[in-house]
Amino acid sequence: MRKCILVLMLAVPFAMSGQIVVDAPLSDRLTGYDINAVLNPESHIVSGSMSAWWVNNSSQPVAEAMMHMYLNAFSSNKTSFSSGGRWTASGDEGWGWVKIRTMTDDEGNDLSGSMNYVSPDDGNEDDRTVLRLDLPEPVEPGDTLKLMITFDSRLPSPIVRTGYADDFFFVAQWFPKFGVYETAGMRQREADGWNCHQFHPHSEFYANHSVYNVSVTLPDEYVAGSGGKLIEEIDLGNNLKKVVWRAEDIVDFAWTAWPEYKVLTRKWKNVDITLLTSEKGLSKADAQFEAVMYALEYLGEKVGPYPWPHLTFVDPPIIGAGSGGMEYTTLFTSMGGGVVPSFLKISEMVTIHEFGHAYFMGIMASNEFEEPWLDEGINSYWEQRIVDHYYGNGYGLLRLSFLKISDTDQGRLGYIASPSRSVSTNDLPSWMYPHNTYSMMSYNKAATWLHTLEGIIGTATMDDVFREYYRRWSFRHPSGQDFIAVVNDVVRKEHGDSFGENMNWFFDQVLYGNGICDYRLSGITVKKIRSYSGVIDGDSVTYTSSDRKSDTLYLSRVSIERIGEVTLPLEILIGFDNGDEVMETWDGKGSYKDFEYTGTRQAVWAKIDPLDKLDLDVNRINNSWAEKPKHPASRRMMDKLVFYMQMLISIFTI
Numbered sequence: 001m002r003k004c005i006l007v008l009m010l011a012v013p014f015a016m017s018g019q020i021v022v023d024a025p026l027s028d029r030l031t032g033y034d035i036n037a038v039l040n041p042e043s044h045i046v047s048g049s050m051s052a053w054w055v056n057n058s059s060q061p062v063a064e065a066m067m068h069m070y071l072n073a074f075s076s077n078k079t080s081f082s083s084g085g086r087w088t089a090s091g092d093e094g095w096g097w098v099k100i101r102t103m104t105d106d107e108g109n110d111l112s113g114s115m116n117y118v119s120p121d122d123g124n125e126d127d128r129t130v131l132r133l134d135l136p137e138p139v140e141p142g143d144t145l146k147l148m149i150t151f152d153s154r155l156p157s158p159i160v161r162t163g164y165a166d167d168f169f170f171v172a173q174w175f176p177k178f179g180v181y182e183t184a185g186m187r188q189r190e191a192d193g194w195n196c197h198q199f200h201p202h203s204e205f206y207a208n209h210s211v212y213n214v215s216v217t218l219p220d221e222y223v224a225g226s227g228g229k230l231i232e233e234i235d236l237g238n239n240l241k242k243v244v245w246r247a248e249d250i251v252d253f254a255w256t257a258w259p260e261y262k263v264l265t266r267k268w269k270n271v272d273i274t275l276l277t278s279e280k281g282l283s284k285a286d287a288q289f290e291a292v293m294y295a296l297e298y299l300g301e302k303v304g305p306y307p308w309p310h311l312t313f314v315d316p317p318i319i320g321a322g323s324g325g326m327e328y329t330t331l332f333t334s335m336g337g338g339v340v341p342s343f344l345k346i347s348e349m350v351t352i353h354e355f356g357h358a359y360f361m362g363i364m365a366s367n368e369f370e371e372p373w374l375d376e377g378i379n380s381y382w383e384q385r386i387v388d389h390y391y392g393n394g395y396g397l398l399r400l401s402f403l404k405i406s407d408t409d410q411g412r413l414g415y416i417a418s419p420s421r422s423v424s425t426n427d428l429p430s431w432m433y434p435h436n437t438y439s440m441m442s443y444n445k446a447a448t449w450l451h452t453l454e455g456i457i458g459t460a461t462m463d464d465v466f467r468e469y470y471r472r473w474s475f476r477h478p479s480g481q482d483f484i485a486v487v488n489d490v491v492r493k494e495h496g497d498s499f500g501e502n503m504n505w506f507f508d509q510v511l512y513g514n515g516i517c518d519y520r521l522s523g524i525t526v527k528k529i530r531s532y533s534g535v536i537d538g539d540s541v542t543y544t545s546s547d548r549k550s551d552t553l554y555l556s557r558v559s560i561e562r563i564g565e566v567t568l569p570l571e572i573l574i575g576f577d578n579g580d581e582v583m584e585t586w587d588g589k590g591s592y593k594d595f596e597y598t599g600t601r602q603a604v605w606a607k608i609d610p611l612d613k614l615d616l617d618v619n620r621i622n623n624s625w626a627e628k629p630k631h632p633a634s635r636r637m638m639d640k641l642v643f644y645m646q647m648l649i650s651i652f653t654i
Contacts, residue, residue, distance in 0.1 A: 030057055036217075046174060063138040064133060066196035068130065072097050073096075078127075101150040103150075114133055122431075206365075230245055232244045256316075275315065353380065426514075484507050558625075569585065
């Protein structure tokens with residue numbers, strides 16, 4: 001293993017004339033991959049030769065390396081991915097795998113005999129998605145491990161994130177890839193070590209920001225795109241071509257090829273945007289570009305700048321629908337652009353969501369295996385804000401003259417309507433959520449309590465939280481605790497101790513607890529205070545006659561009860577018969593709270609959380625009370641319509 005100083009490794013890209021993507025490195029660039037690949041459309045095999053390097057930035061020698069072999073998840077029905085029931089091969093030709101043909105280090109040592117498969121998550125001996133490599137000598141601090149690998153990757157069918165269908169190819173998780181070597185203190189880790197999890201049916205990924213130089217040889221009839229910047233396309237003759245890309249500071253590299261792709265381009269500020277779509281998808285191309293630009297604008301303003309000068313996104317054809325709704329930083333896939341009606345913004349929603357991962361999976365590079373909410377939940381929260389902001393004055397998902405539904409509401413309903421909403425906490429590793437609750441917890445619940453946090457601390461403060469989160473943790477690997485620390489610091493700076501010493505009380509309940517939030521307005525009582533009095537005459541009591549004057553006083557009592565475990569500060573708006581309105585506040589900690597008013601006016605209605613700040617409240621129907629309830633049947637009908645919309649969205653999205 002040749003010694004190589006980290007500074008020199010970072011300088012390598014600048015020596016490659018015409019190959020620079022960003023002006024200066026955005027990350028530490030601890031890993032990099034130079035890959036030459038050949039696609040055989042008949043065998044569905046991608047054959048590759050690869051030079052991969054990893055820098056030991058720890059203070060300890062490292063005697064082993066760990067690599068992801070993701071495609072082996074599709075090699076049998078006994079893998080942890082397939083046994084979960086999400087995927088089965090379409091016949092004998094549908095199985096997928098990745099096989100290493102040769103592996104040497106830069107000293108020429110043959111390492112093929114030092115490889116073995118491990119299953120760190122579940123002990124499944126039939127799962128070969130994590131490879132451990134015993135090194136001939138440890139990698140010293142500051143040194144670089146360089147591996148030369150030749151491999152064959154057989155793509156699976158049907159497509160689930162990656163694979164082929166007929167002549168359509170979406171090639172992701174396709175090469176041997178380093179895990180993340182974490183040092184002590186990183187993400188609250190106690191000791192140095194590799195973080196390299198198996199591929200599960202409900203988990204995504206975790207990787208270093210890397211440099212990629214990738215070339216793919218394929219038939220010249222194919223149109224190809226990737227997460228890299230196109231460097232050149234070379235005509236090789238014999239109906240073959242080579243496409244060369246370079247990508248910098250991204251966490252994964254995927255690419256796609258299909259003869260029928262239509263290629264469209266736009267530009268937003270300094271970002272070149274490429275859309276690969278089908279003939280049918282051309283009808284929604286303008287809307288798809290618009291959605292990407294909305295996301296670029298909104299996240300750039302509220303969170304931080306998009307740092308790359310390019311991005312490619314794909315609206316796959318029907319045969320490739322299994323690749324839809326996935327993200328690889330500067331390459332992502334949408335879905336349904338050519339078939340969803342324009343009044344329903346599902347395609348735009350998916351486009352915005354998958355682009356958003358460039359921030360919370362890409363720039364922040366959180367560990368989706370262990371803390372999926374930190375990407376999926378945060379990203380869903382921002383997706384909902386963007387959709388509802390740009391598509392219809394707060395009701396962005398469905399816009400009809402007689403029916404309007406917000407993206408935020410459909411996400412919230414995915415949580416509150418689940419019978420398993422309290423089965424676990426929100427901080428489990430992705431593969432450990434019980435009863436098929438991974439999506440509900442990681443996407444819906446997390447986004448719901450983030451909206452609730454925004455309601456409590458205010459939108460301006462919430463935006464400042466994410467600007468600071470971006471500033472501190474861009475191109476690093478934050479944990480949930482790191483995010484909470486940012487929240488605490490920003491809230492304390494802007495609000496002092498208004499919400500307590502810190503916001504841990506909030507996260508202890510909504511992230512690390514499994515209780516529900518439910519406040520109800522149990523009733524309003526009004527009693528007349530009569531003007532007569534009692535007198536004592538010996539052992540008897542005598543009352544004067546009732547004196548009912550025009551200034552008769554009333555005692556109004558508004559009664560609120562907490563019937564859930566979660567306690568949050570809340571507002572209560574109370575209305576009186578003379579038109580007066582009073583906004584009250586309560587810390588929400590007791591089991592009940594009564595508000596009493598004495599005077600000539602009478603309380604006639606009340607509403608808990610009138611501004612809908614507490615999205616976590618699972619039953620908003622019991623939040624209001626009036627002497628003459630208005631339209632209870634229509635409210636129930638609207639709740640049902642939102643529920644059916646959630647079911648429809650689940651058909652189109654992953």
